[in-house]
Amino acid sequence: MKARVAVHRDFTIGEIDPRLYSAFIEHMGRAIYGGIYEPDHPQADDQGFRKDVMALVRDLQVPAIRYPGGNFVSAYNWEDGIGPKEDRPVRLDLAWRSKETNQVGINEFAHWADQAGIEMMLAVNLGSRGLEDARNFLEYVNHPEGSAWSDLRRSHGVESPYDVKMWCLGNEMDGPWQIGHKVATEYGRLANETAKAFKGFDKSIEAVVCGSSNDQMPTYPEWEREVLEECYENVDYISLHKYFGNNSKNTLNYFAKIEETGRYIQAIGGVIDFVKAKKRAKNDVYICFDEWNVWYHEREEDSKRISQWDWPEAPHLLEESYNFEDALFIGGLLNEFIRRSDRVRIACIAQLVNVIAPIRAEPGGPAWRQTIYYPYQMASLYGRGTALNIAVDAPTYDCAVAHDVSYLDVAGVHDAETGTVTLFILNRHTEETADLDVGLHGFAGAKLVEHHVMEGHDLTTTNGPDTPDRVAPVPGQGVGVEDGALKGRLAPLSYHVVRLAVS
Structure with missing residues (x-):
């Protein structure tokens, strides 16, 4: 399979x-x-947090984390998780039919996030609660001192405010399954008033309003x-x-859902532009893709378990064992986020540990x-760095979710500070090797720095506690710079990260 790619220093998408x-x-x-x-x-450290998990989290260099939900937040009383642990109530979590002990609340989580070097992105309950409780939460978290809620925080041993800038106004409020589900205009008005209150407290706060739970919703x-139309001028x-799976056991169709996601982003970008024009607004609204991952291996069984169990504490739930096929898919999906980074400014893999997560941990x-x-x-x-607008000329295929899908998926980033170009390449073809020829226009003196590859595994292969x-990834072979171009051969069903030093 011949694959030609053109990379040009001046053809960019924008800063990521x-x-x-x-x-x-x-x-x-x-x-x-x-x-x-x-x-x-x-x-466990002296606060009860696992140091081995923390090390794996730090190695990801996660910039921000969305907390505490998810469906959970739509019936959550944030006050249950503050004050002496022995005084905190045990509550029934209606979202996942389990018990919440509230031994970890905002202050404990903020400590963990600080140790992990991660900025918090907090969600407020606009399902069973509303504006007043959200405002109180903001005051507790962000005000220095001299008010009822900030002084209560200080009495809990936290003198300095957390100064959280990113706030999610509820979760999946379009979903009939959501506690406190609302119709669009009803939710939009509540979100608008909440955002106004938050920005009245601090103009630099960034407000995230709920879009569709997925692109198959009847209201999307x-x-x-x-x-x-209810809140455009007050949100950011x-x-x-969107969650993904290969229920049909068709690898190429599964991988084409990357393109389907691109259409999703493009469509909502068009809606944003329409509303901005209609309202003659001056501000821009971007996309926060704050839940995404593969979720299908255990989904049906989990639904059965939830319906049958009797309010357990911290049950085994949504513990997907991801395989090699899923890793290839995630690589391609991240490429799509890079290509759409002019629209998508924030994206959150869901979730981080144990629950549909890149990290797993066994009890004890x-x-x-x-x-x-x-x-x-x-x-x-x-x-x-700067996302590059890359042209790819490679064979294509058609399938159920998309047509004219390139077998070669490529995204590129130029980091001017380090003088590097990084190419993320997925060969989706199930049988053919790609003969790669990448023109590097405007980048002089390119030299290969690193080549990492994931390849050669059965698609169902997983990692586990014993393996x-x-x-x-392993060091790649057979790719190098010749006459100013990157050339080489990429095995079928392989994911590559190629880093080049450029001037």
């Missing part, structure tokens, strides 16, 4: 917001309890239009969610990297 590589963690399953927090674990994309982002046992950890890590480490590195 580092928050494109953010994460999400929710009070559900073993994401918090038994994930990041396990006081009885041999690796009308939901986005109606919501934004509209959220999108080891923690390990799942297969999808690696493409996410590579993008986070090397996908920062944590079975699927992992």
Whole structure:
């Protein structure tokens, strides 16, 4: 398979917001309890957080994290998680039919995020609660002192405010399954008033309004239009969610969902432009893709388990075991976010530990990297800078979700500070090697610095506690710079990260 690619220094998409590589963690399953927090674990620190999990999180260099939900937040009383732990109530979590002990609340999580070097992105309950409770939460978290809620925080041992700038105004309010589900105009008005109150407190706060739970919702994309018409001038982002799977056992169709996601982003970008023009607004609204991941291996079984169990604490839930095929898909999906980084400024992999996550941890046992950890890590480490507008000429295929899908998926980033160009390349072809020829226009003296590759595994191969590195990147071979061009051969079903020093 012949594959020609053109990269030009001056053909760019724009600067990538580092928050494109953010994460999400929710009070559900073993994401918090038994994930990041396990006081009885041999690796627990003096606050009860697992140091082995923390090390894996730090290696990802996650810029921001969305917390505490998710569906959980729509019936959550944030006040339950503050004050002395022995006085905190146990609540029934209606979203996941389990018990919440509230041993981790905002102050404990803020400590963990600070230790991990991650900025918090907090969600407020606009389902069962509303503006007043959201405003109180903001005051508790962000005001220095001299008010009822800020002084209460100080009495809890936290003298300095957290100064959280990113706030999600509820979660998936378009979904009938959501506690406090609302119609678009009703939710849009509430979001508008909440955003106004938050920006009245601090003009630099960034407000994220709920978009569609996925692009198959019957209200999509009308939901986005109606919501934004109510709140456009007071919000900064509209959220999108999408989960992926290969239920049909068709690898090429699965990989084409990357293009489907691009259409989703493009459509909502058009809605944003329409509302901005209609309202004669001066501000810009961007996309926060704050829930995305592969989720299908255990989805049906989890639904059965939830319906049958009787309010357990921190149950095993949504603990997907990701395989090599999923890792290839995630690499391509991250490429799409890079290509759409002019619209998508923030994106959060859902979730971070145990629950549909790149990191798994056994109770009392080891923690390990799942297969999808690696493409996410590579993008986070090397996908920062200027996104390049890359032209690809390669054979294509048609399938159920998209037509004219290129077998070769390529994204590129130029980091002027380090003098590097990084290419993220996925060969989707199931049988053919790609003969690669990349023209590097405007980049003089290119030299190969690093080449990482994930290839050669059965698509169903996974990592586990006894085989944590079975699927992992290895140094690549057969790719190099010749006469100012990058050339080489890429095996079928392979993911590559190629880093070049340029001048």
